[in-house]
Amino acid sequence: MLKINDINVYYGNIHALKGVSLEINQGEIVTLIGANGAGKSTLLKTISGLLKPKNGEILFENEQVAGKVAQSIVKRGISQVPEGRRVFSNMSVEENLELGAYLRKDKKGIKEDFEKVYQLFPRLEERRKQQSGTLSGGEQQMLAMGRALMARPRLLLLDEPSMGLAPLLVKTIFRIIEEINQTGTTILLVEQNANMALSIADRAYVIETGKIVAAGTAAELSQSDQIRAAYLGGH
Amino acid sequence: MEIVQQLVNGISLGSIYALIALGYTMVYGIVKLINFAHGDVFMVGAFIGFYSITVLDIGFFPALLISMVACAIFGVLIERIAYKPLRNATRIAALITAIGVSLFIEYGTIYIRGAQPEAYPSGLVPLKSIELFGVKISGQSILILGTSLVLMVLLQFIVHKTKIGKAMRAVSHDMDAARLMGINVNNTISATFAIGSALAGAAGVIFGMYYTKIEPLMGIIPGLKAFVAAVLGGIGIIPGAMTGGIVLGVIEALVSAAGYSLWRDGVAFVVLILILIFRPAGLFGKNVREKV
Numbered sequence: 001m002l003k004i005n006d007i008n009v010y011y012g013n014i015h016a017l018k019g020v021s022l023e024i025n026q027g028e029i030v031t032l033i034g035a036n037g038a039g040k041s042t043l044l045k046t047i048s049g050l051l052k053p054k055n056g057e058i059l060f061e062n063e064q065v066a067g068k069v070a071q072s073i074v075k076r077g078i079s080q081v082p083e084g085r086r087v088f089s090n091m092s093v094e095e096n097l098e099l100g101a102y103l104r105k106d107k108k109g110i111k112e113d114f115e116k117v118y119q120l121f122p123r124l125e126e127r128r129k130q131q132s133g134t135l136s137g138g139e140q141q142m143l144a145m146g147r148a149l150m151a152r153p154r155l156l157l158l159d160e161p162s163m164g165l166a167p168l169l170v171k172t173i174f175r176i177i178e179e180i181n182q183t184g185t186t187i188l189l190v191e192q193n194a195n196m197a198l199s200i201a202d203r204a205y206v207i208e209t210g211k212i213v214a215a216g217t218a219a220e221l222s223q224s225d226q227i228r229a230a231y232l233g234g235h
Numbered sequence: 236m237e238i239v240q241q242l243v244n245g246i247s248l249g250s251i252y253a254l255i256a257l258g259y260t261m262v263y264g265i266v267k268l269i270n271f272a273h274g275d276v277f278m279v280g281a282f283i284g285f286y287s288i289t290v291l292d293i294g295f296f297p298a299l300l301i302s303m304v305a306c307a308i309f310g311v312l313i314e315r316i317a318y319k320p321l322r323n324a325t326r327i328a329a330l331i332t333a334i335g336v337s338l339f340i341e342y343g344t345i346y347i348r349g350a351q352p353e354a355y356p357s358g359l360v361p362l363k364s365i366e367l368f369g370v371k372i373s374g375q376s377i378l379i380l381g382t383s384l385v386l387m388v389l390l391q392f393i394v395h396k397t398k399i400g401k402a403m404r405a406v407s408h409d410m411d412a413a414r415l416m417g418i419n420v421n422n423t424i425s426a427t428f429a430i431g432s433a434l435a436g437a438a439g440v441i442f443g444m445y446y447t448k449i450e451p452l453m454g455i456i457p458g459l460k461a462f463v464a465a466v467l468g469g470i471g472i473i474p475g476a477m478t479g480g481i482v483l484g485v486i487e488a489l490v491s492a493a494g495y496s497l498w499r500d501g502v503a504f505v506v507l508i509l510i511l512i513f514r515p516a517g518l519f520g521k522n523v524r525e526k527v
């Protein structure tokens with residue numbers, strides 16, 4: 001579904017992604033784990049069209065999308081839940097969800113998706129008219145996810161959805177990610193919480209200072225001594 | 236009753252400031268630029284209204300409409316030509332460019348048509364004045380207030396209820412998050428300039444009708460005062476600009492009423508200084524939350 005071949009991304013003269021390649025198949029949950037500053041968000045921003053790779057290709061359903069503007073990426077079916085939620089805190093929950101469906105014109109489908117999102121996150125329905133800035137961190141995460149789903153994406157990119165949330169809430173969020181995946185949405189999950197991420201993923205990549213240093217099935221990587229020492233707290 | 240009369244004058248004048256201030260505040264909200272050329276768009280609007288009325292021989296409302304449309308296009312051109320290339324430049328570079336654009340429009344206008352003033356024809360709208368609690372309110376004041384009010388309500392509707400309005404709020408809050416929704420940021424910024432400039436154009440025609448005399452440098456002082464009004468209300472906040480404009484107009488009228496009419500222009504800047512010292516986020520501003 002998504003195939004990234006040898007991309008290089010720079011911030012000025014900071015070389016943030018160094019020849020990154022990665023593949024995601026239809027229906028999978030793929031996780032990308034790595035420490036702070038490794039380049040995870042940079043990769044998601046590049047896929048979403050917020051950053052342009054200097055070279056290399058990004059193929060989405062066999063079409064080159066590297067360097068395309070964000071709008072055209074969303075239109076093709078890739079949505080992102082950015083790091084730190086980035087909800088529009090000056091707007092209501094409902095308005096945030098409407099913005100998620102910004103490019104869609106099918107009123108009926110949008111209405112259905114509102115219902116689906118409210119089913120997935122009943123909290124959001126209760127708080128429909130509330131300013132999203134007043135939501136708790138967990139609720140904002142749900143809103144950011146619901147907002148991305150309103151675009152009816154085929155590939156959903158999630159950037160550290162567990163960040164700053166209480167363990168119980170993290171569990172809920174991960175259960176919902178699995179649910180979203182089961183309804184047919186392919187998922188690329190970026191996490192520092194490697195334990196949790198590997199527990200729901202089919203396959204995983206490990207990124208260190210802009211380079212992919214390990215790849216394999218989630219089961220394989222959870223067994224690897226090296227990965228366990230570096231990312232799983234050595235248990 | 237003299238004081239009530241002054242109050243009515245103040246509110247009329249204030250609603251002109253408010254219309255201009257809205258453009259300042261909307262543009263600042265979305266691209267964090269103080270568009271110092273905005274007062275000159277107001278001037279151009281006044282002239283377009285004037286020529287529409289005198290050359291095309293049409294009435295106040297059609298002239299208002301033509302001026303608004305022309306200024307909307309003018310505002311978009313200014314943004315695309317002068318500001319867009321500087322979107323990632325330092326703020327000071329954009330600010331200096333805005334001052335350059337302002338001078339260019341002022342002296343461009345003088346180059347094209349000369350510096351001589353014009354007078355709006357009187358009796359454009361045959362409105363009778365009305366008596367309210369013993370106060371005579373001129374038809375023009377009512378027309379100004381009514382028009383401004385309608386435009387502000389329309390703006391609130393656009394910003395809160397329409398798709399483009401929601402996109403504008405999203406972009407002004409978080410540009411990258413807005414991009415992730417598929418919002419076209421460039422078009423949204425253009426729409427903001429278009430709407431802000433249309434309001435300035437409307438203010439220009441209303442000003443011409445109310446004060447009669449228009450000239451190429453007429454945008455400077457009202458532009459600065461509208462800027463003060465925007466800061467007073469809290470720059471970037473739409474209801475703040477409306478309130479700031481009215482409050483400033485009323486303060487000026489009261490200062491005149493107290494017999495200090497020569498101090499009228501100075502007062503706006505005293506207000507600016509006081510606001511910057513005591514409440515830099517403005518009347519409607521929350522404590523500043525810097526983005527990390």
Ligand SMILES: Nc1ncnc2c1ncn2[C@@H]1O[C@H](COP(=O)(O)OP(=O)(O)O)[C@@H](O)[C@H]1O
Pocket residue numbers: 011014016034035036037038039040041042043
């Ligand atoms: N806007 C930016 N400008 C300059 N450098 C940046 C910017 N954003 C990220 N970086 C740098 O790029 C590297 C990767 O960052 P990022 O992708 O955010 O890492 P991660 O998401 O894995 O924590 C880091 O060294 C970071 O300092």
Ligand SMILES: [Mg+2]
Pocket residue numbers: 037040041042083159
């Ligand atoms: Mg990150």
